[in-house]
Amino acid sequence: MTKKVSEMPFDQLDLKRAIAGDERAMQRLWSQHAPHIDAVVRRLCGDPELSADVSQEVWMQIFRALPSYRGDSQFGTWAHRIAVNRTLNALRKIRRLAKLETDIEDDSALTEQDTDRTFLAESIEQAMARLSPGARAVFVLHDIEGYTHGEIGEELGITPGGSKSQLFKARAKLKKLLAHLVDESIPVGKGKAHVAPV
Amino acid sequence: MSHLSEDQLDQIIATERASQHAPLNDWRTIAARAREEGLIRESQSRSWVTGQPWFQAAAAMLLLVGGIAIGRTTIAIPSSRQAAEKSVEPTSSGAPVASTAPATSTTGASFASVDDASATLERALGDYQRASAFLAANSSGPTTVDSSGIYRTRLAALDKVNNAMESALRTAPHDPVINQYYLATMGARVATQQMAARPVGLALRGF
Numbered sequence: 001m002t003k004k005v006s007e008m009p010f011d012q013l014d015l016k017r018a019i020a021g022d023e024r025a026m027q028r029l030w031s032q033h034a035p036h037i038d039a040v041v042r043r044l045c046g047d048p049e050l051s052a053d054v055s056q057e058v059w060m061q062i063f064r065a066l067p068s069y070r071g072d073s074q075f076g077t078w079a080h081r082i083a084v085n086r087t088l089n090a091l092r093k094i095r096r097l098a099k100l101e102t103d104i105e106d107d108s109a110l111t112e113q114d115t116d117r118t119f120l121a122e123s124i125e126q127a128m129a130r131l132s133p134g135a136r137a138v139f140v141l142h143d144i145e146g147y148t149h150g151e152i153g154e155e156l157g158i159t160p161g162g163s164k165s166q167l168f169k170a171r172a173k174l175k176k177l178l179a180h181l182v183d184e185s186i187p188v189g190k191g192k193a194h195v196a197p198v
Numbered sequence: 199m200s201h202l203s204e205d206q207l208d209q210i211i212a213t214e215r216a217s218q219h220a221p222l223n224d225w226r227t228i229a230a231r232a233r234e235e236g237l238i239r240e241s242q243s244r245s246w247v248t249g250q251p252w253f254q255a256a257a258a259m260l261l262l263v264g265g266i267a268i269g270r271t272t273i274a275i276p277s278s279r280q281a282a283e284k285s286v287e288p289t290s291s292g293a294p295v296a297s298t299a300p301a302t303s304t305t306g307a308s309f310a311s312v313d314d315a316s317a318t319l320e321r322a323l324g325d326y327q328r329a330s331a332f333l334a335a336n337s338s339g340p341t342t343v344d345s346s347g348i349y350r351t352r353l354a355a356l357d358k359v360n361n362a363m364e365s366a367l368r369t370a371p372h373d374p375v376i377n378q379y380y381l382a383t384m385g386a387r388v389a390t391q392q393m394a395a396r397p398v399g400l401a402l403r404g405f
Contacts, residue, residue, distance in 0.1 A: 014371075021236075021238050022238075022239075024367075026232065027225050027229070027368060028371055030221075030225060031221075031225070031368045035218050035221060038219065038221050039217075048222075051222050052222045055222040055223055056227065056231055059223075059228050059232075060231055063232055063237045124210050124213075125214070143211050144211060144214060174207060175204075175206075178202055178210060181202075181210070
């Protein structure tokens, strides 16, 4: 299997140029890593418009923090960590604002349960957008990005047990929302282990 | 209502994990923000490229080739006119006619070293620039509104080529062939702009 572009060692010369403010070096950095970084942002946010705004913030933060990159980990890993932190911070801010503006969370939760009975997601992305922000974050970080429950607990300020519980709920809801996708095109793998870490 | 099995959900997740999406923003948006914050420094933007000796050499060669191509295809200055002009020494413009040295250099000269070849290319670049300046200043060929339109079309087309080259450079930033094409396009664009701006009042705007 060929190595992903994002896993290739980052060109130190490009890094120096990017820190010095060289647009071309910064652009190369962005084009190499944006597909993966933006995918994390998109999945965590669950809303295209919000994702685009948050992605801008994430990239600004990556460029601001470039001088602090010491090369201890791969650049993609380092940038990915920034993307997750920044996105979760943005979501926290939005949720705080939402709570100030409206106090109908319980009502909306009931409404969501009702609509889940008729809503059929066309894609997992669409289905993930139906998850609560917390459940979505846990699901994305664990099942897609490969974080452990311990790491997720640190990121989200919850216990590993809380993370496991959220993941269980998220997967249960996704199985329901995506049930109609099961047909001949998705063969069931026999004896396939759960690929995500515990 | 039926549910997916754990395995089926895992397969969908694996597909999603491997899927690639387009970036959420284009580079211009990101660059504009970075520029606002002072993260991009204009003076740094291209200096590293031009600082490479092989880049300068390639630029010289390609500007020369681009210039010849532009000269041959420029409607206001047909190739026969160029040939005629080359045979006439300028008297008062101060811009010397392009010498024939580059042509002889490229037809059979061998170079003793990289420095030798680089120096030849440097000379070729100088010759090309002086020849362009002379042609722009002295050509008496009629430049019509139609020719202005052709210049605009050419500039627009060159912009598209330039964008494609920049995209290719992002994929293979150190590939010398792609860099040469990029520089050739840039050279051709500069030459076209010079030709287009030659008559006062017909200078192009908006490119």
